[in-house]
Amino acid sequence: MAAMEEWAFPARYDQDYLPDPDSPYWFPVRETMDPAERDAAVLVRLREVMEYAYANSGFYRTKWDAAGLEPADITSFEAFEQVPVVTKAEMRESQANHPPFGDYTCVDRSEIHHIHGTSGTTGAPTAFALGRRDWEVIADNQARILWGMGVRPGDTVFVAALFSLYLGSWGAMTAAERLRCNVLPFGAGAQGMTARAVNWLARIRPAAFYATPSYALRLAEVAEKEKIDPREFGLKVMFFSGEPGASVPSVRRAIEDSFGATVIDCGTMAEMTPFMSASATAGTPDGMLLWQDIVWHEVCDPETFRTVPYGSEGTPVYTHLERTSQPMIRLASNDLTRWVMEDNPCGRTYPKLPDGVYGRIDDMIHIRGENVYPTEVDNYLRTVENYGGEHQIIVRRTGSMDEMIVRAECTLPDGQRSEFESSTGSGLQSFLGVRVTFESVDAQTLERAEHKSRRVVDEREHTRR
Numbered sequence: 001m002a003a004m005e006e007w008a009f010p011a012r013y014d015q016d017y018l019p020d021p022d023s024p025y026w027f028p029v030r031e032t033m034d035p036a037e038r039d040a041a042v043l044v045r046l047r048e049v050m051e052y053a054y055a056n057s058g059f060y061r062t063k064w065d066a067a068g069l070e071p072a073d074i075t076s077f078e079a080f081e082q083v084p085v086v087t088k089a090e091m092r093e094s095q096a097n098h099p100p101f102g103d104y105t106c107v108d109r110s111e112i113h114h115i116h117g118t119s120g121t122t123g124a125p126t127a128f129a130l131g132r133r134d135w136e137v138i139a140d141n142q143a144r145i146l147w148g149m150g151v152r153p154g155d156t157v158f159v160a161a162l163f164s165l166y167l168g169s170w171g172a173m174t175a176a177e178r179l180r181c182n183v184l185p186f187g188a189g190a191q192g193m194t195a196r197a198v199n200w201l202a203r204i205r206p207a208a209f210y211a212t213p214s215y216a217l218r219l220a221e222v223a224e225k226e227k228i229d230p231r232e233f234g235l236k237v238m239f240f241s242g243e244p245g246a247s248v249p250s251v252r253r254a255i256e257d258s259f260g261a262t263v264i265d266c267g268t269m270a271e272m273t274p275f276m277s278a279s280a281t282a283g284t285p286d287g288m289l290l291w292q293d294i295v296w297h298e299v300c301d302p303e304t305f306r307t308v309p310y311g312s313e314g315t316p317v318y319t320h321l322e323r324t325s326q327p328m329i330r331l332a333s334n335d336l337t338r339w340v341m342e343d344n345p346c347g348r349t350y351p352k353l354p355d356g357v358y359g360r361i362d363d364m365i366h367i368r369g370e371n372v373y374p375t376e377v378d379n380y381l382r383t384v385e386n387y388g389g390e391h392q393i394i395v396r397r398t399g400s401m402d403e404m405i406v407r408a409e410c411t412l413p414d415g416q417r418s419e420f421e422s423s424t425g426s427g428l429q430s431f432l433g434v435r436v437t438f439e440s441v442d443a444q445t446l447e448r449a450e451h452k453s454r455r456v457v458d459e460r461e462h463t464r465r
Helices: 028-032 035-056 058-066 088-097 132-149 167-178 193-204 213-225 249-259 374-381 418-432
Strands: 112-117 127-131 156-159 182-185 208-211 237-240 262-265 288-290 295-300 313-320 329-332 335-338 357-360 365-367 370-372 387-398 401-410 437-442 456-458
Touching: 035 058, 035 313, 035 329, 112 132, 112 167, 127 132, 132 167, 132 237, 156 167, 156 193, 167 182, 167 208, 193 213, 208 213, 213 237, 213 249, 249 262, 249 374, 357 374, 365 387, 365 401, 370 374, 374 387, 374 401, 374 418, 401 418, 418 437
Parallel strands: 156 182, 156 208, 208 237, 237 262, 387 456, 401 437
Antiparallel strands: 112 127, 295 313, 313 329, 313 335, 335 357, 365 370, 387 401
């Protein structure tokens, strides 16, 4: 088997290392080797990670003992699929019983370097505790992925995401710093910040930009109001996470057309930071490659959590290969995706999510026996002439029947919308395969996202109470 660059557990990376400037790869061997050889090394690593967690975590020890499993049993990937998945509910329970970080934390509290977490707006927040060594490893991992996107030392990276509990912005910043880039940690979310972002982008002209797709679209709208063409920012790479969008064809095209930059989709879960372990590259810009030597990705049946064949749809299940502070071992994402194994133009030999991560199982709208993903509505409306750029999906119950209303902005005056409403409504209904009531409203009347979009209002939750 070919020797893999800097392959050890716990991970130790040379902080002074940078690739040959002419190389498209950070680690040429690891990224282009025979997948079967790399998988053989990963299988050994999975046992190492499990042995470490079993020795240091009461959470994993109790969970695996109850399942009749121990790390030495993991002699194949089929055996690894027998390892019970971890859910967010279990993590919250662990943190409630073993505050503040839960008994799946494997390092002493004195080793914690960064604390992040969920907002807790829909329940108790989950705390993310990242060790000092882990933070360095995360920076190395994600710097390597930024290199694959085409970002280089000396480039300016504009980080336009919330600097708070949200980990995405911090991960992007530390990755750019490790890559020896200039970093502008601008943030986002506050009133008036987007107009300021437009001015700073025009002034600094950064090479790379990180945010959510919704924010990029909002930024383009504000730039237009400011009489500034977003292409004048000079961006060459825009990379996104936090929500579906950058792999949705119409959203992707809208961002590309507005900014004239390469659009890169990336991201898994905050718990899985380095969250960019699923990421496109400059040479393979569509979908997301699965960097299997950083995080082990499985796409599984959401009922059995057994891996589905390539070409099939399922839910991603993630396992850290290098984290030591809060290692996630078979974390169930509750997201939806499809994976394939094919030749990638960039030469990397990783499997791929050709459509990215396009929704969550619990975000799927069940209506009249049909399943509708919110991203499908977005994808259709952005192909419609005179669409005003924002929409809202309302689901309500009328009597015993569920009704879906799509309310979309239109750039036409109120008296000239009959054809727009008729054709868009019938087209959307045909595209989704479910009855839709379609309404139009004036442009710029629906709420814009300053971070992540929230377009679905399910009023059935109120009628059930």
